Every structure is written in C-alpha cells, then in structure tokens.
Amino acid sequence: MQGRPFRKSEEIVRPASFEYHRAASLEHALDLLHEFGEDGRPIAGGQSLVPMMNFRLARPEHLVDIGRLPLASIERTGNGLRIGALARHIAYFDNPLIARHFPAFLEAVHYIGHPTIRRNGTLGGSISHADPTAELPAVSVLYDGEIVARSKADERRIKARDFFLGAYVTALEPGEMMVALELPLPAPASTGSFVELAERRGDFATASVGVALDHDNGRITRFAMVCSGADLFPVRAGEIEQLMIGRPLADPGAAEAGKRFAASIDPIEDHIASADFRRAAIAELTRRAIEAACTKALK
C-alpha cells in the first residue's frame, strides 16, 4: 500500500532549523534549559508552540522535549489542588476534584480547542504560551492560582495574577519551566461559572468571563471574577468583586454589574472585534456568568 516517495527531490520544511533534545528527567530538562537560556524552549504537546514555529513567529534554536516526563498528575495537596504541567486537557473532564471544587474550571475547559487538541495539549503549554484569551490562564487567575516554576538552581511560586504580563509574555525567566499549577480549595459552599464568546467553537475566544463565589444564607459572601478580552491578559474585576458581596443570590443585579464592569475597561481592538463590540459582549457575558453561578448556588 505504500506508494513511491512523494516529491523526494524537494524536501519541504516549515519551521526554522533547531536542535532537538529529549529530556530523560526533570533535572536533565532543567540542565538543558539552563544551558540554552533564551535560545531554548520546552516542548510537550506542541499544540501552541508548533503553529508559531510553522509560521516562523517562534524560532527557538533548541527544543527540549519534556513530553514523556512524569509531570501529569492531578492531586490534592494540603489545602489545594496541584495539577502537573504535563496534564493533558482531556484529563480535566473526568477528574472528581475539579468537578467538585472548581466548577468554573470545568466549564472553561469545555471551550478548549477540539478533541485531538485536548488529547495532546498540556496545561503547562497553554499557560506558558499565554494567549490573551486562552481558558487556562483565565481560570488560574480566577482561582488565585500559583504557578510553580523550576529552574536548575531554584523553585519559585508566582501568583497567576502576576504571571501574565502581556500577549504571549509571562514572568518565566530564561532557563525556567512551569512544573505545576496549584489552586487553593474554595470554601465548601462555593460555586462558579464560565462563559465564552468565540467566532467558532474551539477557536480562541473573543472574550470570556468566569465567576467563582462563596455563599451563605442566600447571599454572596465572596465574589471573584476574571475577564479575558478586556486586556492583553486575563484581568480580575476588583471593583465589581467588592460590589457583589452581600447581594442576594436570587437577585444579584447581574446586568447592572456587567454594564458597570464594561464601562471600566478599555478592551483590545483587532481584526475579530472592535473595542465597542468587545465591551458590549463582556457586559453580556458578565451578566450570564453571574446569573449562571447564582442559579447553581440556589440549587
């Protein structure tokens, strides 16, 4: 069934040339990344990095393949959840800890790509890639997550809020690699919701809003909200978060909160949407996310 080699004479190449290194262990990977500095990049699923390389928007000189390292576990730590950087997206969907404690996370990941992308793409890849409207950066900010980063010499924890610095720009230093995301467990009476607008299902979002809230006696006692599309990285809705505390779940004033938040932002303008369109969409997404979370809390 195998025919003649196809166009043997002209070898098609797409990315710029690089050297490939397969890491045998995490320590080996960190040694290599330390050695290569700014010229080295880790690769695992490649679902974000390889498109950039095929377009030659990224031209790493050295790729360190970490895809087979044992960093994919999702486990309970003392008071939180730790997700290894190499967890494939498909693993979130049937994880009971995520379903129970982080409903907005579970809703958000349904918007990630398509089945084949989810099977191969990794948590660490998506967060380190830092697309402005990707879902995992947004939920890591929503749930006050911390990115655990390792380098040859050190391990440090970076608050998700301080991790995303711009479009595709993070706080990771050359030689450093994300190894896990840790999320503190929310209070027992908590719930959440995540809604997203995209041109086509599975595409990167035009905008999205996630909400996580605690409640007691029919009222909101803690409120967190994240928005992507408002800036070049996911932002928290500080003023709205204060405003919502004490409001009744049955009548949270979601539409007014959405308008108020939309008026406070200066969204990005690009080939997909004008700033005005994004502002209007974010007002509506905010309303829907708040109402969905409050409805769940009342059940």
Add this chain to the structure above:
Amino acid sequence: MSMTDIALEVNGRKKTIAVEPRRLLADVLRQEFGLSGVHIGCAHGVCGCCTVHLDGAPRLSCLTFAVQCDGASVTTVEALGGPTAQHPLQQAFRSEHGLQCGYCTPGFLMALLPFVDEMVARRHRPDDAEIREAMSGNICRCTGYHGIVAAVRKAIDASLAKGA
C-alpha cells in the same frame, strides 16, 4: 544540518530513518513513507486534514515533529480499509455523501474512528450534537457536514445492528 535517527513503525512496518529535527511528521509520512493520504490543509492545527494515529490515538501530524515520535507507532488512512476503502466508516462516507472533493476525508476518518469505536463499545447511539463535537476539529469546505454526520450515524448503527 544535523540529522537524527528515529525508529518509526508506520502501518505495521518498522523503519529507521534519518531526519532533520524540524521536519513535521506529516511531511515525513508523505515524503519518506510515500503516504500521500496524509493531507496537509493548513499546517497550523486548525483544519484536521493531517490527523493520523500516534500510538493508537488521533494526533495532528502537522503539529508534531517526527523526532518526537522516535519509537512510536503511526497509523495512517492507508491502513484503514485498503485501496478500495473497505472499512465500514469509509463505506458509510461513500453511501451517505460524506465527501465531495475528498481532501479532508482522511483526517475526518482518522479523527472519527476512535469515536465510532467508543460508541459501539458502549452500545450508545450518539445524537447529532455528540457527533458534531467529535468532528469539531475538522474542516470540510464541500459537504456542509450533514453527509458526514449521517455517515458516522450509519457506521455506528451498522456495527450495533451486526453485534446485536
């Protein structure tokens, strides 16, 4: 230009080849293995045409460097139902007009095959929304997708009827 030796098992045949690290699995399958059923639509992971199975699971071969696959087993559409496309899913694509130009078809088949197998194993008849979700990573510019949904439904129904 540095070359790396890799061992691949492609459609059951083992072969060791020297490749430049930057070469995509899709290009290597087409050029070194002569497997022109691996179609490359967009080369950046949005069209699904180049879907193959890597160690048994769908993978976009345009987002995979061949060097990453050292020691792995790869299956392409050529191994599915032979030159006359005898696999039940291929037969259903034919009878339900699941293709016109056929460029996207290998990708659809390879992406949908595990879904069809899973539905049959679970003895579950999926609704249209489930089928559309399973094929959401593949683009077809001819059929409007209705024929493909019908083909998937038919392939599952046929297997379930045979097993009953």
